[in-house]
Amino acid sequence: MMTQTKESQAALGPDGAIALLKDGNVRFVSKKMENRDLIKQVEQTATGQYPFATVLSCIDSRVSAELVFDQGVGDIFSARVAGNIVNADLLGSMEFACKLAGTKVIVVLGHTACGAVKGACDDARLGNLTLLLSRIRGAVDAVQEPTDPAERTSKNATFVNAVAEKNVLMTIENIRNQSPVLKDMEDAREIKIVGAMYDIADGKVHWM
Numbered sequence: 001m002m003t004q005t006k007e008s009q010a011a012l013g014p015d016g017a018i019a020l021l022k023d024g025n026v027r028f029v030s031k032k033m034e035n036r037d038l039i040k041q042v043e044q045t046a047t048g049q050y051p052f053a054t055v056l057s058c059i060d061s062r063v064s065a066e067l068v069f070d071q072g073v074g075d076i077f078s079a080r081v082a083g084n085i086v087n088a089d090l091l092g093s094m095e096f097a098c099k100l101a102g103t104k105v106i107v108v109l110g111h112t113a114c115g116a117v118k119g120a121c122d123d124a125r126l127g128n129l130t131l132l133l134s135r136i137r138g139a140v141d142a143v144q145e146p147t148d149p150a151e152r153t154s155k156n157a158t159f160v161n162a163v164a165e166k167n168v169l170m171t172i173e174n175i176r177n178q179s180p181v182l183k184d185m186e187d188a189r190e191i192k193i194v195g196a197m198y199d200i201a202d203g204k205v206h207w208m
Contacts (some may be wrong), residue, residue: 003041004074009050009102017025017052017104018207024070025205033070049074054097055093056171057082057109058116059172062200065109069205077103083116083167084108085135086174095181098191105191106175109205110168111198117155117164139167161197168195168208 002008012020027033053063054077065071065078077097079090086094097103110117119129140185146152152159159175172195176183185191195208 002049003044003072004052006048009052012017012104014104014189018107018192018194020091020196021053021055021069021071021105021107022205022207025068025203027070028068030204034072036072036074042123045074049101051076051097051101051103053077053105053107054079054094054103055107055109056081056084056086056094057198058082058111058114060111060200063109063111063198065107068198068203077101082122082129082132083114084110085132085134085167086171086178087135091175091177091179091182094175096181097182098185103191106193108146108171108175108193108195109149110195111197112161112164112200113157116196117160117167121152121154121160121163125166136163136167139163139170141205142166142170163183165195165208166189168197171195 020092051074056079057065059080059082065076069076079093081090095108098106117134117136120140122135124133140163143159143166146159154160172193175193176186182193186193197206199206
């Protein structure tokens with residue numbers, strides 16, 4: 001499998017970058033992952049990196065972007081935080097990835113049965129986690145069904161997954177609203193900012 005180069009990155013547009021990720025997830029699910037010489041890729045990227053995508057995902061141990069999209073060394077920037085939310089540090093990281101390092105797409109990747117989302121649904125409080133979960137509460141409030149408070153908890157898997165999807169969409173809007181750099185790049189069609197959900201039960205990525 002080819003290691004990304006300056007030339008291959010430059011030749012790729014946002015749609016092409018998304019297609020590479022989609023193809024990679026198909027390989028992952030079908031157990032036909034590319035046979036890569038990762039150490040050779042380490043050597044090839046020692047003097048520079050030319051990733052084509054930036055993926056903002058949860059820290060969940062089951063949701064490694066490099067694995068679920070079947071990518072190698074130097075292919076993607078992977079930003080991870082519980083609940084795939086954004087703050088100034090993550091926005092700055094994504095601005096670097098797109099504006100300076102040349103990636104063509106930002107993927108906000110949520111997942112089913114997300115522990116951070118469950119914590120937000122239950123209004124959990126624990127040290128610094130309290131502030132992080134408060135960033136997801138808006139998604140909890142935005143999901144209107146069910147209306148019965150007893151059903152709006154982490155015990156309701158359907159509700160949790162609906163909140164996780166809404167959280168992805170709200171994170172995308174936060175990126176656009178809080179980063180003029182990335183918003184301008186998207187408006188100029190230099191990048192795309194898209195959302196997706198990973199199903200921890202079967203490994204499939206569902207695109208929004």
